[in-house]
Amino acid sequence: xxxxxxxxxRGKLEMEAHRRGxxxxxxxxxxxxxxxxxxxxxxxxxQSEAYNSPADVLGYGGAGGGGKSDLLLGxxxxxxxxxxxxRRIFPSTRALIERSREIFxxxxxxxxxxxxxxxxxxxxxxxxxMVELASMQHEKDKEAHRGRPRDLYGFDEATEFTESQVxxxxxxxxxxxxxxxxxxxxxxxxxxEPYLHEGEWLQPINQRCxxxxxxxxxxxxxxxxxxxxxxxxxxxxxxxPAVAGELRWFIVVGGKDVEVPNGExxxxxxxxxxxxxxIYPRSRTFIPALLSDNPLLEKTGYRATLQGLPxxxxxxxxxxxxxxxMKDSAWQVIPTAWVDAAIERGKAKPAxxxxxxxxxxxxxxxxxxxxxxxxxxxxxxxxxxxxxxxVGGEIDGPVGAKLVMDKHHEGATINxxxxxxxxxxxxxxxxxxxxxxxxxxAAAAAKEFxxxxxxxxxxxKTGRFKLTNIRTxxxxxxxxxxxxxxxxxxxxxxxxxxxxxxxAPTYRVTAAGYVVEPKHGPGSISERLGRSPGKGDAVAxxxxxxxxxxxxxxxxxxx
Numbered sequence: 001x002x003x004x005x006x007x008x009x010r011g012k013l014e015m016e017a018h019r020r021g022x023x024x025x026x027x028x029x030x031x032x033x034x035x036x037x038x039x040x041x042x043x044x045x046x047q048s049e050a051y052n053s054p055a056d057v058l059g060y061g062g063a064g065g066g067g068k069s070d071l072l073l074g075x076x077x078x079x080x081x082x083x084x085x086x087r088r089i090f091p092s093t094r095a096l097i098e099r100s101r102e103i104f105x106x107x108x109x110x111x112x113x114x115x116x117x118x119x120x121x122x123x124x125x126x127x128x129x130m131v132e133l134a135s136m137q138h139e140k141d142k143e144a145h146r147g148r149p150r151d152l153y154g155f156d157e158a159t160e161f162t163e164s165q166v167x168x169x170x171x172x173x174x175x176x177x178x179x180x181x182x183x184x185x186x187x188x189x190x191x192x193e194p195y196l197h198e199g200e201w202l203q204p205i206n207q208r209c210x211x212x213x214x215x216x217x218x219x220x221x222x223x224x225x226x227x228x229x230x231x232x233x234x235x236x237x238x239x240x241p242a243v244a245g246e247l248r249w250f251i252v253v254g255g256k257d258v259e260v261p262n263g264e265x266x267x268x269x270x271x272x273x274x275x276x277x278x279i280y281p282r283s284r285t286f287i288p289a290l291l292s293d294n295p296l297l298e299k300t301g302y303r304a305t306l307q308g309l310p311x312x313x314x315x316x317x318x319x320x321x322x323x324x325x326m327k328d329s330a331w332q333v334i335p336t337a338w339v340d341a342a343i344e345r346g347k348a349k350p351a352x353x354x355x356x357x358x359x360x361x362x363x364x365x366x367x368x369x370x371x372x373x374x375x376x377x378x379x380x381x382x383x384x385x386x387x388x389x390x391v392g393g394e395i396d397g398p399v400g401a402k403l404v405m406d407k408h409h410e411g412a413t414i415n416x417x418x419x420x421x422x423x424x425x426x427x428x429x430x431x432x433x434x435x436x437x438x439x440x441x442a443a444a445a446a447k448e449f450x451x452x453x454x455x456x457x458x459x460x461k462t463g464r465f466k467l468t469n470i471r472t473x474x475x476x477x478x479x480x481x482x483x484x485x486x487x488x489x490x491x492x493x494x495x496x497x498x499x500x501x502x503x504a505p506t507y508r509v510t511a512a513g514y515v516v517e518p519k520h521g522p523g524s525i526s527e528r529l530g531r532s533p534g535k536g537d538a539v540a541x542x543x544x545x546x547x548x549x550x551x552x553x554x555x556x557x558x559x
Contacts, residue, residue, distance in 0.1 A: 413438065
């Protein structure tokens with residue numbers, strides 16, 4: 001991957017810019033105008049390529065020191081009129097605030113109504129541009145940005161955010177600002193209708209809108225979503241790899257990104273009404289940046305700092321190496337290497353030679369989606385995810401039961417997460433003939449039987465630590481089955497979302513035993529991932545075998 005664009009690629013980008021109306025008469029419509037409060041211009045190379053990219057969604061970065069934050073502030077101050085730049089937690093915005101003072105108020109002039117508002121953290125520049133510096137520490141904080149349109153959404157250190165936060169707030173990436181260019185100056189046209197100037201009708205152009213995500217290679221599993229989001233550029237095993245700066249187009253179908261050949265509208269197979277007949281793709285690209293692309297920082301000696309980092313952080317920050325390994329949490333339930341080994345075993349064994357053994361069923365809260373994991377002995381098949389869109393409505397108990405029975409084979413056990421809508425699914429299944437179905441209550445105490453048939457607290461395989469509840473037990477028993485030294489040789493499907501689900505849960509040790517973090521609520525795994533770990537939980541449920549009382553029990557005999 002290189003940041004140097006070929007003449008052919010540059011020509012394609014210019015054609016795309018012309019097609020979308022971003023260039024008029026050889027000049028970008030959103031090019032910097034006279035703006036005394038913003039004196040920033042991009043540095044030659046990667047930063048300029050990113051600054052001028054016509055992509056709707058731009059990824060920029062890789063190595064440390066590539067000028068990522070400056071790109072966001074520069075775009076906001078010169079090419080956009082209503083911008084927001086996010087950091088995940090507010091203390092992290094302080095460096096952005098100080099850098100924005102250097103860019104937007106280089107002269108150090110006193111603050112007034114046209115400059116920086118200290119309490120709102122908003123710049124109101126002299127030419128009317130507005131730049132907000134904000135944070136979204138918790139998943140729920142995204143709701144504060146509902147319905148607030150901006151023409152630039154910037155995410156600094158995007159891997160610190162959840163994918164759902166990014167997708168949610170950028171749903172309002174739009175602008176009602178229309179203008180025409182007259183003698184190199186923008187003239188606002190409030191209604192967007194053709195504008196009469198000196199006997200000639202001029203066609204107004206809408207303000208350029210875009211999303212920019214800047215980031216280094218992810219260091220935690222929670223940030224790995226960025227690898228899928230920019231897969232053609234970052235995944236060296238992608239079936240259709242893209243070069244730096246190349247545009248690709250995507251639509252969303254069933255909640256998933258689908259790449260399409262170009263930016264032409266796609267006919268919607270299931271339109272809601274006449275306005276929903278066409279799906280409009282959005283373009284996406286990634287441009288890598290290295291410290292060498294930022295001469296101003298390079299000459300400060302920052303390279304020595306990056307060279308002194310331990311691996312894999314050194315390769316990630318110095319070279320922007322997205323292949324460098326991510327370090328597991330010390331409290332991660334299932335080590336990433338164990339999951340990867342199981343996926344490799346699954347690739348080597350593309351089909352099972354035993355019949356269906358069990359189904360793990362994880363219905364989501366509210367009936368939005370429904371996940372089924374099939375297990376054939378120690379081999380797990382592809383995971384099915386059903387949504388409102390795929391079934392044509394809410395997935396209630398009877399609908400969920402039908403989805404299960406469509407996958408079920410005679411003799412297979414069914415384990416259903418019985419919290420919420422799952423209880424209705426269980427009720428719809430339990431009275432059907434010739435079925436073995438279990439309602440799994442994740443919050444219930446985990447129990448097993450001793451040799452005498454007495455019910456006792458469940459423990460890990462060493463017998464030393466208790467497993468406090470069923471959720472902890474299902475994941476811990478799966479961990480033990482994945483152990484390369486003493487496990488069951490589990491084979492898992494090649495599924496990035498499943499990989500994230502299984503490697504995300506953490507645990508803690510309490511006086512009562514091991515406790516795996518909750519699935520929902522404050523500080524839960526769902527809040528960290530920005531979604532429910534349905535695939536991982538379905539696999540854990542499919543693997544789970546309810547303890548059975550021993551057929552022969554030890555008894556004490558008095559002599």
